[in-house]
Amino acid sequence: MSDNQPPTHSAYALRKESRHRSRYVEIGHASIKSTPSGIHHVFLDRLPIGGGFTGHITLSPIGAKPPDPEPQPERPTGGEDF
Secondary structure, eight states: OGGGOOOOEEEEEEEEOSSSOEEEEEEEEEEEEEOTTSOEEEEESOOOOSTTEEEEEEEEETTOOOOOOOOOOOOOOSSOOO
C-alpha cells in the first residue's frame, strides 16, 4: 500500500459475465485516506484489466463481500405488438 497505510477494505471489480448478468470479483486490498475538505484518496494494491471489467470498483470492509448485482431484465421475445 502507498504511504505505508495498512489495508482497510477489500476491493471488488464488477465483472460482466453476459449481457444480463454481472458479479463482483475480489481484486485485492485498498485503503482510504480522507482530508478535512472531503477529498478521498484511494490506494489499490492492484487493478483489473480485460475480461469483462466494466470500470466499476466497490470497496467493502475487510471480511464483508458485497452481494452480487441483480440480473438485468431480458427484453420480450417475438409475437407481441407494442
